[in-house]
Amino acid sequence: MPTYNVRVNGQRRAVDVDADTPLLWIxxxxxxxxxxxxxxxxxxxxxxxxxxxxxxxxxCQIAIAxxxxxxxxxxxxxxxxxxxxxxxxxxxxxxxxxxxxxxxxLMEAAALLHAxxxxxxxxxxxxxxxxxxxxxxxxxxxxxxRRASKA
Amino acid sequence: MTTTRRDFIRISxxxxxxxxxxxxxxxxxxxxxxxxxxWIRIDPDGNVVVIIGKQExxxxxxxxxxxxxxxxxxLDWKTIRIEQASTGTLYTNLNTGGxxxxxxxxxxxxxxxxxARDVLVRAAAKEWSVDRATLRTEDGFVIDARGRKRSYGSLxxxxxxxxxxxxxxxxxxxxxxxxxxxxxxxxxxxxxxGAAKYGIDTRVPGMKxxxxxxxPVPGGKLKSFDGAEARKVRGVRDVVAxxxxxxxxxxxxxxxxxxxxxxxxxxxxxxxxxxxSDRYIDSLLAAPGxxxxxxxxxxxxxxxxxxxxxxxxxxxxxxxxxxPVETMNAIARFSGDSxxxxxxxxxxxxxxxxxxxxxGIPAARVHVHPTLIGGGFGRRxxxxxxIEAVEVSKAAGGGPVQVVWSRTDDTRFGHLxxxxxxxxxxxxxxxxxxxxxxxxxxxxPIMSIxxxxxTDDPWTWIASGQVDIPYTIPxxxxxxxSVPSPVRYGPWRSVESPASVFGRECFFDELAHxxxxxxxxxxxxxxxxxxxxxxxxxxxxxxxxxRLLETVRDRSGWGKRTGQGVACNIYDGETYxxxxxxxxxxxxxxxxxxxxxxxDCGPVINPTGVEQQIEGGIxxxxxxxxxxx
Numbered sequence: 197m198p199t200y201n202v203r204v205n206g207q208r209r210a211v212d213v214d215a216d217t218p219l220l221w222i223x224x225x226x227x228x229x230x231x232x233x234x235x236x237x238x239x240x241x242x243x244x245x246x247x248x249x250x251x252x253x254x255x256c257q258i259a260i261a262x263x264x265x266x267x268x269x270x271x272x273x274x275x276x277x278x279x280x281x282x283x284x285x286x287x288x289x290x291x292x293x294x295x296x297x298x299x300x301x302l303m304e305a306a307a308l309l310h311a312x313x314x315x316x317x318x319x320x321x322x323x324x325x326x327x328x329x330x331x332x333x334x335x336x337x338x339x340x341x342r343r344a345s346k347a
Numbered sequence: 348m349t350t351t352r353r354d355f356i357r358i359s360x361x362x363x364x365x366x367x368x369x370x371x372x373x374x375x376x377x378x379x380x381x382x383x384x385x386w387i388r389i390d391p392d393g394n395v396v397v398i399i400g401k402q403e404x405x406x407x408x409x410x411x412x413x414x415x416x417x418x419x420x421x422l423d424w425k426t427i428r429i430e431q432a433s434t435g436t437l438y439t440n441l442n443t444g445g446x447x448x449x450x451x452x453x454x455x456x457x458x459x460x461x462x463a464r465d466v467l468v469r470a471a472a473k474e475w476s477v478d479r480a481t482l483r484t485e486d487g488f489v490i491d492a493r494g495r496k497r498s499y500g501s502l503x504x505x506x507x508x509x510x511x512x513x514x515x516x517x518x519x520x521x522x523x524x525x526x527x528x529x530x531x532x533x534x535x536x537x538x539x540x541g542a543a544k545y546g547i548d549t550r551v552p553g554m555k556x557x558x559x560x561x562x563p564v565p566g567g568k569l570k571s572f573d574g575a576e577a578r579k580v581r582g583v584r585d586v587v588a589x590x591x592x593x594x595x596x597x598x599x600x601x602x603x604x605x606x607x608x609x610x611x612x613x614x615x616x617x618x619x620x621x622x623x624s625d626r627y628i629d630s631l632l633a634a635p636g637x638x639x640x641x642x643x644x645x646x647x648x649x650x651x652x653x654x655x656x657x658x659x660x661x662x663x664x665x666x667x668x669x670x671p672v673e674t675m676n677a678i679a680r681f682s683g684d685s686x687x688x689x690x691x692x693x694x695x696x697x698x699x700x701x702x703x704x705x706x707g708i709p710a711a712r713v714h715v716h717p718t719l720i721g722g723g724f725g726r727r728x729x730x731x732x733x734i735e736a737v738e739v740s741k742a743a744g745g746g747p748v749q750v751v752w753s754r755t756d757d758t759r760f761g762h763l764x765x766x767x768x769x770x771x772x773x774x775x776x777x778x779x780x781x782x783x784x785x786x787x788x789x790x791x792p793i794m795s796i797x798x799x800x801x802t803d804d805p806w807t808w809i810a811s812g813q814v815d816i817p818y819t820i821p822x823x824x825x826x827x828x829s830v831p832s833p834v835r836y837g838p839w840r841s842v843e844s845p846a847s848v849f850g851r852e853c854f855f856d857e858l859a860h861x862x863x864x865x866x867x868x869x870x871x872x873x874x875x876x877x878x879x880x881x882x883x884x885x886x887x888x889x890x891x892x893x894r895l896l897e898t899v900r901d902r903s904g905w906g907k908r909t910g911q912g913v914a915c916n917i918y919d920g921e922t923y924x925x926x927x928x929x930x931x932x933x934x935x936x937x938x939x940x941x942x943x944x945x946x947d948c949g950p951v952i953n954p955t956g957v958e959q960q961i962e963g964g965i966x967x968x969x970x971x972x973x974x975x976x
Binding site (some may be wrong): 238241 | 403404405407464532533534535536538539540541542543544545547548550556581599600601604605650668670671672673674703719720721722723724751753754842955959962965966967970
């Protein structure tokens with residue numbers, strides 16, 4: 197069986213799994229990083245979003261065989277040293293309700309601010325459009341991203 | 348509270364009573380702790396712990412219930428600690444639904460905290476040999492007239508020797524320091540750092556993960572299956588039959604999900620093989636008669652026949668899925684004579700009772716650990732997914748198994764909001780007054796997860812929003828026409844109200860339009876009086892609803908633009924709400940520009956929580972209208 201090396205939150209880790217295993221399940225089941233959520237498994241809900249070399253990607257759509265030689269950051273790594281401005285803004289704006297989709301939302305928002313330090317509302321809407329929140333926190337998410345971009 | 352990381356770590360450790368799972372039963376309270384009632388415990392280390400008896404699914408109940416206790420017990424919010432209750436002799440109603448946690452918690456938690464405080468004050472009085480009337484409490488301390496302080500923790504041992512009174516004076520609302528404040532959600536830091544553990548994140552030592560292949564048609568039967576191909580997936584341990592389904596038991600979630608699609612099953616689809624939801628809705632539209640009358644006032648038939656104007660309309664409401672982002676899941680460990688379950692459930696006690704009944708052991712031998720819930724909306728009032736996990740544990744030899752539902756499973760095998768037709772008739776006299784109202788709800792009243800309404804039950808619960816129409820109309824009739832369906836059906840956000848209120852409020856507007864009257868003013872005109880009155884089974888105060896309509900009228904600039912609509916409702920006789928919605932139509936598309944909402948839900952514990960709930964409800968409703976109908 198092949199062993200794959202994957203770099204997550206600054207640590208290189210080895211995992212012995214089939215080549216088609218999605219990164220999502222490596223993170224959750226092999227590494228115990230359950231902050232990255234399963235919502236749909238087909239890349240449409242955004243709950244499993246992580247950073248790949250700084251960009252937001254859906255970890256349920258990345259086979260482990262394609263994940264080597266890249267740097268991944270999960271929600272656990274986002275504010276490991278001190279909370280990311282998005283995480284602080286999320287708390288300040290009282291965004292979360294059930295909270296299940298929020299790690300994915302936060303990873304998308306953090307990647308957006310990395311690419312555009314001062315995103316306009318259209319850019320915010322475009323980035324967050326492919327994320328589902330059934331509790332309906334969308335207006336507060338927009339407010340939190342605006343707040344974080346001013347931090 | 349401040350939301351520092353330190354706070355978060357502390358909270359997660361303490362709140363982890365149910366979340367940090369060691370695999371054993373939930374421990375009894377630490378030795379030497381004092382627990383005056385089910386909701387408060389003071390540990391020997393001095394910590395005051397608030398025990399939460401309702402399930403957190405985004406409504407902020409772990410925060411707001413703790414606020415009620417902290418207020419009445421005079422705790423320092425910055426040091427608040429909570430624990431989630433699991434089933435046990437003290438906890439027989441952990442079930443959470445129907446929007447009742449706050450108004451019921453308000454009635455039970457305040458006296459619980461006030462009596463505990465009373466004992467602590469008496470304990471200090473005894474310790475200092477002073478008159479208790481000279482003592483006061485603040486931030487977790489009893490303080491005497493000279494300024495001496497004793498922490499609650501240091502008084503717990505003495506308190507434990509004193510009797511807890513049946514009642515004690517409650518605080519005056521003007522003295523509230525915590526209730527009514529904007530308090531940050533206790534779970535907030537854990538949520539934004541990814542540390543919050545939901546059901547699907549729960550791990551029990553030695554746990555396997557399973558998926559289940561179920562019959563695509565309700566009422567169908569398993570004929571045979573071939574698990575050979577599924578067994579070849581690395582990490583799959585077994586592919587086994589459970590009652591009327593096939594379970595794939597694996598070492599990890601991906602293996603279970605991947606192998607699920609490789610199980611070949613032959614089904615007998617049974618009597619519902621050709622059920623079609625469009626045809627079912629057609630049958631609702633064509634259903635004859637008025638059905639079972641649930642409320643009648645005045646003479647509707649004669650008012651209708653003598654009316655100047657009569658209107659009829661039918662409002663079709665389709666089947667809806669709850670679609671919480673966390674799919675159904677549950678861990679079960681079934682030893683044969685006892686059972687332990689970890690699940691994101693709104694109804695721990697229902698799971699306990701239904702599992703006990705299902706496997707034939709006493710309820711006391713079933714222990715349910717509720718977890719955080721990634722979206723409830725009524726779906727998780729059902730015990731089906733926990734019972735299924737027990738079956739899988741049984742088939743796996745009794746060890747702990749987590750059954751995970753794929754997104755497809757969750758949509759296919761949910762308990763939908765049932766389709767209904769709201770069949771309306773109304774009549775106006777020559778001056779445009781509403782003189783008769785008839786509202787027949789045509790649907791299937793039998794929820795899959797609750798016992799059916801009894802013969803003497805006026806079906807009031809299932810007809811919320813219909814039977815309790817708040818308007819003063821001389822002749823009113825509400826009824827329920829039952830058309831059976833095989834569709835799995837359960838409560839949803841606002842339980843049963845959305846379809847009823849949608850039909851009722853839309854039709855009210857039609858009558859106003861026919862009468863040439865302003866729909867908002869016509870509502871005000873039919874909501875006169877200020878005493879509590881009985882409408883159907885509920886007591887309401889029309890003045891409260893009237894004030895909300897006036898508020899949204901004034902705040903929205905009602906009548907100053909086109910595309911405005913109004914609606915209002917009283918939920919369960921408890922929560923009053925009114926909306927003005929502004930819509931712009933562009934060809935066949937429409938855009939919601941603004942929603943102005945006023946809500947009166949009685950005393951507000953945490954304004955932030957109320958706002959979040961109302962915002963979420965608005966988004967939920969618009970999602971229904973814009974993407975699902």
